[in-house]
Amino acid sequence: MGSMKKTGLSLCLVVLAACGGAARADIIVTASDNATVQPGGPRSGSNGKAFFNIEGPANGSFASFGVVDFQLTADSSVSDVSTLTLALTEANAAFTHAGSLQFFLTEDTTTDIQPGTSPLKYDATLPPEGIGSQLDPKTVLGTGTFNTTGNTGSGTVDTYSFAVPLTEVAYVLSQIHSGGILRFIITPITDDVAATWAGATFNTQSSRPQLTIGTTAVPEPASLALLAVGGLGAACFARRRAARAA
Numbered sequence: 001m002g003s004m005k006k007t008g009l010s011l012c013l014v015v016l017a018a019c020g021g022a023a024r025a026d027i028i029v030t031a032s033d034n035a036t037v038q039p040g041g042p043r044s045g046s047n048g049k050a051f052f053n054i055e056g057p058a059n060g061s062f063a064s065f066g067v068v069d070f071q072l073t074a075d076s077s078v079s080d081v082s083t084l085t086l087a088l089t090e091a092n093a094a095f096t097h098a099g100s101l102q103f104f105l106t107e108d109t110t111t112d113i114q115p116g117t118s119p120l121k122y123d124a125t126l127p128p129e130g131i132g133s134q135l136d137p138k139t140v141l142g143t144g145t146f147n148t149t150g151n152t153g154s155g156t157v158d159t160y161s162f163a164v165p166l167t168e169v170a171y172v173l174s175q176i177h178s179g180g181i182l183r184f185i186i187t188p189i190t191d192d193v194a195a196t197w198a199g200a201t202f203n204t205q206s207s208r209p210q211l212t213i214g215t216t217a218v219p220e221p222a223s224l225a226l227l228a229v230g231g232l233g234a235a236c237f238a239r240r241r242a243a244r245a246a
Contacts, residue, residue, distance in 0.1 A: 025217040027078070027176065031200040031209035032071035035113035037120045038064045044115035051091055052199040052209065054101055054146075056188035057127040062095075064122050065131050065187040067113050068200070070211045074179030076218075081172045083214035084141065085161040086184065088197040089207040092154045098147050099193025102129065103160060104185040106138035107171055129187040138185060139165050146195035155207070158197070164214075172213070182211065 035042040036053045039061055043053075054066045068086075084105065090096075111134075112118045122130040141162035148156065164172055175182055186195075198207040 025078075025215055027072070027075065027211075027213040027215055029070045029072060029211050029213075030205070031068050031211070032181070033069040033113065034200045034209065035067045035115075035118065035120070036064045036199075037067060037113075037118075037122050038062060039122045039124055041121050042113055042115045042118050046201070048115050048199075049201040050199050050203070052088070052197045054186045054188055054193065054195045056099060056191040056193045057124060057130065058192040059095070059194055062194075063124065063127075063130060063188070065129065065185060067120070067135070068184050068186070068209050069109070069113070070182045070184075070209075072176055072179050072182060074177065076177050078173065078176050078215045079218040080216040081164050081169055081176070081213055082216070083161055083212075084164055084172075084182075084184075085159060085212040085214070087210040087212070088158045088160070089202075089209075090148055090153050090156040090158060090196065091198045091202065091207070092148055092151055092196050094151045095194050096148055096150060096196045097192055097194040098145070098149045099188065099190030099195070101144050101146060101193065101195060102187045102189050103141040103144060103162065104135075104138040104187070105141055105165075105168055105172075106135045106183050106185055108135045108137065109181040109183045111135060128189055128191050131185065131187050135183075135185055139168055141165070141184075143189065146193060176213070176215075182213075184211075 034052045036048060042048060052066055053064055055062050055064045057063045120134055123132050126132045144160040200208055202208050
């Protein structure tokens, strides 16, 4: 009987080891581009890419929503996605102000976000978000808070994590498998919010926007074989126990 228990335990350990081959393998990628979209269009000059601001309508001509792109490397080993986490490093100024924000994932990755050529504009007639139907189709991921006011706290990393909406799982997977772009939009909720972060060309690379995708890897063939053997062994073990009891 003791030997049979050990055999059952060994099979369980084999199965657990095989399952380890399909463990969560998060994807981490740094932003490839961004835009601070103001009433006159994306912010121009080098600061338009070095910084990434989202500001409410109380900020007048500086009111803005933000767009940030993450270029993925093709990876066919991912079978499921669970979370999308944005890590944004504060780069604050005197006008920085705390407030609430809304986060979107958009499937429109082709609309130009470059200064001077982009059709995007912060729409002051649609406060506080200012985006309207631009960059549709887009899906709300959730809301978050920017907590700093004034020229302090630069270097603080603000993390916003969201579950991948069920309606967007297939899309996110397709972008991962094909090496596409994941594009996010952040809009103001509070009229006087002025969230100020480092952008895609900020001079400290480690401070640039970062995306972490919570994923599950496809099991390797060898792991699947071990799972099958483990299942067969467990079944035989159960039959033996039943026969012994009888």
